[in-house]
């Protein structure tokens with residue numbers, strides 16, 4: 001039994017703003033005993049799944065933290081899976097995928113899918129004998145054992161001035177607990193859900209010194225560090241940062257809380273695994 005998580009996107013919605021290595025928009029792939037789960041599906045995620053050595057055709061479960069475009073290029077992924085199935089690449093898992101997203105965002109997905117595929121008419125799955133996907137509405141406190149031995153729990157967070165339905169995820173296995181905050185300002189639900197996580201992947205979209213909680217809804221490195229410290233987290237990844245602050249400055253800011261665990265300013269390709 002083993003769990004592995006790969007950062008496929010530690011970047012943000014724009015590139016070319018700051019120095020440093022290329023980092024794509026968000027996406028985190030979990031391999032749990034060769035079953036694949038993706039958290040956030042940014043543009044071109046299927047290429048990065050391939051680059052990490054996996055077949056995106058076998059991807060079964062996709063969780064969207066929220067539907068800002070840098071997290072939810074889901075129509076492209078569905079189209080790619082559909083076309084592969086149509087073109088005769090049936091492998092186990094190619095024919096079906098579950099997409100979980102906040103219940104308040106489901107209607108918008110249905111409208112955008114109809115915009116992309118008016119030829120499908122009323123049916124979202126317009127080649128049901130080839131490929132099907134299920135849109136699964138979820139909300140805070142929703143919980144499910146997605147794979148035998150892996151349970152994922154959603155919790156509500158604060159984003160887009162509190163106007164954007166957004167979720168964080170806590171993934172529990174015997175091998176370890178991973179929490180992904182999604183995009184969020186610092187709110188109580190985070191403290192309630194990060195407790196004793198082995199790995200916390202925290203949105204660090206706010207620059208040092210601009211960590212006002214009443215803002216748009218991202219955290220700065222000091223807040224991520226405080227969250228990890230208070231939650232007795234073992235390892236913290238800072239992700240979704242623009243890159244204006246030097247990684248060393250981000251780390252030292254995150255340490256000011258007293259957090260003494262492992263700390264990484266994430267870059268694409270970063271891996272965490274346990275067995």
Ligand SMILES: [Zn+2]
Nearest residue numbers: 066068159183
């Ligand atoms: Zn966002």
Ligand SMILES: [Zn+2]
Nearest residue numbers: 068070071183
């Ligand atoms: Zn974002």
